Amino acid sequence: MDFYIIEEENIQNFTPLMEQSYGHDNIYIRMSNDGTLGLMNFTNELAPIGYFSYTLGEIKVIMNSSNWNDEADK
C-alpha cells in the first residue's frame, strides 16, 4: 500500500478507493496542519491517476515537516 497526498477537495471522492484498497472502512485520513492536504493509501490498481506515490521512508520525512507534524516536542 503506497501513500498519496491528496488535495482536500478530492478526498471525499477518493475515500471509497481507499476503503476498497483496505477491504474495510476503518480508515483514517491524516490532514496537513493547514487542512489543505490529506494523506491517503491505495493499492497500485486503485490509485487515482496523476498522483505521485510515496514509499514509507519518503512519507515519514514529509510527515515530519512543519505542515504535517503536530507534535510539540521536536
Add this chain to the structure above:
Amino acid sequence: MGLPFAFWQTSSSFTASTASFILNGVNEYISVPATTNLSFTDGVSDKPFTISIWINTSDLRYNRLIKKDSEYFIAGNSTTQWYMRIFTNSTNYVSVRMTTGHAEGQWQHIVFTYDGTYTLNGITSFQNYTDSVMLASVSAGSAGTYTGMVASSDIVQIGDTMTSNISYISIYDKQLSQSEVIELYSGGALFNISSSSFIGSCISWWRNDQTDDVTITNGVIDQVGSNNGTAQNMDISNIDNGNIPT
C-alpha cells in the same frame, strides 16, 4: 453410583502469541473509545495507574507511541529515552523521563507507573521500568502549573508517529509494585496476564497479535475489560508473524 469415567476440568485455554502488530508510524493505529476507566482522575485528584508495553522500535526519537491526547502520552525523546507526560491542559503539564536510553531494534518491556500524588510528592510519585528493572527517572519537559488530569472524550490511541512492533499492552488502575512488574515481565517472555496475581487491577489488555482482527470494527480485543479497539488503516500485513518478544 458414580460416573464411569473421570471428568477432568481442563484449564482455560490460552492461545500463545505468534505475531505482533507492526505499525508504520505515519497513519496506522488502534483507536480505543474514551471511557471513564481509561481516565485517571476522580474530578479533584489524580488516581494511580500503570501502563505496560512490549515494543520493538528503532524510531523512538521525538515520536509518540500511545496517547490520550489531553490527559497522557508516552513518547521518546531525542536520546531514545522514554518519557510520559500527564496534562492538566495543553499549557500545564508534567513529564517524567527514564534516564537510560532505549535499546533500539530489540524487544523491550516498558512500564510507567504513577501513584496519583504528583501535586503532593512530585517526581517521586512515578516509578518506571525497562525489562522489569526500575530506572532512575527525572522530571522533564514540564510547563505551567500542573493541578491534576482532567477527564476528556479523547480516544486512547495506540500507535502514533513511532514506527514499531508492539505486543501486549495493558493498563492498570493501580501503581504496580516492583514485584508485580517482575511478574509481568515474566523473564522476558509474553505472559498470560489473566493469570497474574494482580489481574483484579487490570483495566484493559490488548494482545495485538494474530488473535485480533484488524479488518473489523472493535476487532482488537480487550482481553480483560470491554475497551475493544479498532485498527485504523491496517490489514493483515500489519500482523507480523514470528516477531514477538522471546
